[in-house]
Structure formats: structure tokens, C-alpha cells
Amino acid sequence: MISDSDREKILIVDDEEKVRTILLSHLENGGTNCVTASDAFDALKKIKNQRFSLVISDVMMPGMSGIELLRLVKRQDPETAFIMITGLLDLNTAVDSLRTGAYDFITKPFELLAVRRAVDLALERRRLLIQNRCHQEDLERKVQERTFELNDALYDVEESYKITLEALVMALDAREHETSAHSQRVREYTLTLAQNFGLNHDELVQLGRGALLHDVGKIGVRDSILLKPGKLTDAEWVEMKKHPQIGYEILQNIEFLSPAAKIVLCHQERWDGNGYPNGMSGTDIPLGARIFAVVDTLDAMTSDRPYRKALSFDRALEEIRSGAGTQFDPQVAEAFLAIPKDAWLAIYASVNRKYQNQACIDFICSTSNTYQ
Ligand SMILES: [Fe+2]
Missing domain, CATH: 1.10.3210.10 (Hypothetical protein af1432)
Structure with a gap:
């Protein structure tokens, strides 16, 4: 059986080919399956056809910014992890991206070790959130099943009471x-x-x-x-x-x-x-x-x-x-x-x-x- 971790896939979005290539090679060497997109529109097309665990996206891209892409990704699948790549001095954009639902941000120029650490943390956080949701759903399903069973048992008890009482009063009425x-x-x-x-x-x-x-x-x-x-x-x-x-x-x-x-x-x-x-x-x-x-x-x-x-x-x-x-x-x-x-x-x-x-x-x- 394929675990959630085995299926994890990362989408790298950046209009600079050089950045895409570096990230792709580094993350694939680390054993993660990656896909690249040259801008936000290309990214949306790919997201439409496959599910990604994590999107790493540049902020400044022609046509649509990384922040707008983040909004659309979150709307489609709130469980997708998102890491924003921002300019070194663009702290406001970094804060905005966190407010919009990004898990983390990395600044250009980046160190590959820092990227790997951010990716591992983001994927781990997503796994925990999914585990938590599954656990919650499992719990709710069990509560619902037990409630049905309890209601059935109560109904049976009520019916037994009713039949017993009716038999008793029939005997009394028959007298x-x-x-x-x-x-x-x-x-x-x-x-x-x-x-x-x-x-x-x-x-x-x-x-x-x-x-x-x-x-x-x-x-x-x-x-x-x-x-x-x-x-x-x-x-x-x-x-x-x-x-x-x-x-x-x-x-x-x-x-x-x-x-x-x-x-x-x-x-x-x-x-x-x-x-x-x-x-x-x-x-x-x-x-x-x-x-x-x-x-x-x-x-x-x-x-x-x-x-x-x-x-x-x-x-x-x-x-x-x-x-x-x-x-x-x-x-x-x-x-x-x-x-x-x-x-x-x-x-x-x-x-x-x-x-x-x-x-x-x-x-x-x-x-x-x-x-x-
Ligand atoms: Fe009476």
C-alpha cells in the first residue's frame, strides 16, 4: 500500500529557469518527486490535473503574483502546503504570504540546506494536519456509529417496556x-x-x-x-x-x-x-x-x-x-x-x-x- 509520504509531490513555480533547475535537482536528489512550472498560470494548469503536497513559489512573476497563486491553491485544496520565495528585503510580502496561508518563506538568494529544512518542516506539518483530520473524522464516525447503536438499544428497551406494560394492562382489563x-x-x-x-x-x-x-x-x-x-x-x-x-x-x-x-x-x-x-x-x-x-x-x-x-x-x-x-x-x-x-x-x-x-x-x- 502506498503511504501518504510516498505520494508526496512538490510543485516548484518560478519564472527563472535557473532557480527551477536548482530546486528541482536538489529536492529530487533528496528523494522527493517534483514538477516545475514557469509561472502561476502554468502552475494552476498542473494543479488542476494532479495533487501536490507542497507548492514552492516565487512572489514576483509576470501575469500573476505568487500571493495570488497561493490564494487560488488554498481555495482549491486548503491542505496543500505552501512556501513562498521572497526577495531579501521584502519582509511585508513575506508577512502577507504567511497571513494568506503559506507555511513558511525563504529569501533569495537561498541556501539549499535552508530550503531542504523548510520543505521537510512544511511536509511534516501537512502530514500532522492530515493525520489530525483523519483522526477527527474517525472519531466522529465512531461517535456516530455508537450513537446509532445506543439509539437502537434504547429503542429495543423502550419496545420491551411497552410490550410488557401492554401485556400487564391487558391482563388487568381482562379481569x-x-x-x-x-x-x-x-x-x-x-x-x-x-x-x-x-x-x-x-x-x-x-x-x-x-x-x-x-x-x-x-x-x-x-x-x-x-x-x-x-x-x-x-x-x-x-x-x-x-x-x-x-x-x-x-x-x-x-x-x-x-x-x-x-x-x-x-x-x-x-x-x-x-x-x-x-x-x-x-x-x-x-x-x-x-x-x-x-x-x-x-x-x-x-x-x-x-x-x-x-x-x-x-x-x-x-x-x-x-x-x-x-x-x-x-x-x-x-x-x-x-x-x-x-x-x-x-x-x-x-x-x-x-x-x-x-x-x-x-x-x-x-x-x-x-x-x-
Ligand atoms: Fe381509576
């Missing part, structure tokens, strides 16, 4: 036979309504989990109460009202679910303070829980219950309108009512198609088989 897919629907309703409140991606993920798991605490409520077809007694209500606290306690110590646990704890609170378990009111109730409260009512009213058939969406919208400012945060209720009814109906139909009834049970069975 309350009449409310199949309730948790999935309220999650979708919640996320749709939440789009009006400027939440970021993480907040939406947590809110979605809170909505999905809102009734996880019902796992601690006896079947005789949870599945009772008639009205609950006062004592039974006391037990039923413990479910937000039970849910909170289940989730709060699971790191990835602890933000969602607060939604679970507050999902039965009311704007006017008459909710449970803590009687919170107004904006003391987390926004996510206030959003959830509205869509939970929508879903509860539009689902069959042991003691009544599902009510119409219009009836549910009316209930939410009349509960604004008492049961519900008025701003959340207003945002909810501004969304067309058809949007809610579409979510209702799509979630039911995906999750309801036998499909749910099939899903839970297949999921549990996978892990046997």
Missing part, C-alpha cells in the same frame, strides 16, 4: 371483562389531548405510561368489589378509592415508571378538590392527571358498564362541557372540546380493532408463551 381495551383507549385519548399542551417527548412517554397504568392499583381491590354488578356500599367505596395509592406504591420504586406513578396517584382527583385520594385541587394536580381525568370520563361514559349500556359520544361531550371548572380543568376541557368528535371516534375504533376481546387474549397467551 374487568366489560372494560376490554379501556386502558389502551385512554392512553391514546390522553396523548391526543396532550398535544395541545407543549409537552416534550419524555413527558409524553411518561404520560402515556401513566394513562395506560392508571388503574394498576385495582390489582389490590377484591373481585367482589371490582366486579360487583350493583352499586358499591360506603365501605366498598373506601376500599375502591385506595386504588390510586396502591398503584402509586407499585410503580414509584420502579425507576422508569416513577414519573408515571404521579399520574396514577392523581388520576381520580378533581379540579374543585372533591376527588380522591388526597383531595388536591386546581393546578396542584399534575397537568397529565388533569388531561387524563377528561378522557377517562369520555371512555367511561362511552363504554358498556354492568349497570348500563354505553352512552353516546355527544352525551359524553356534554358531560365534559358541564364539568369544566368543577370536575375538570376548564382549559383542558376547552382543548378537549375543540378537537372534532370524529377524531375521538377514529381513535375509539382503531384501538378497539387492535386490542379488544379475543385479540387481547391471544396476545397475552402468545406473549406468555414466548417467555416460558
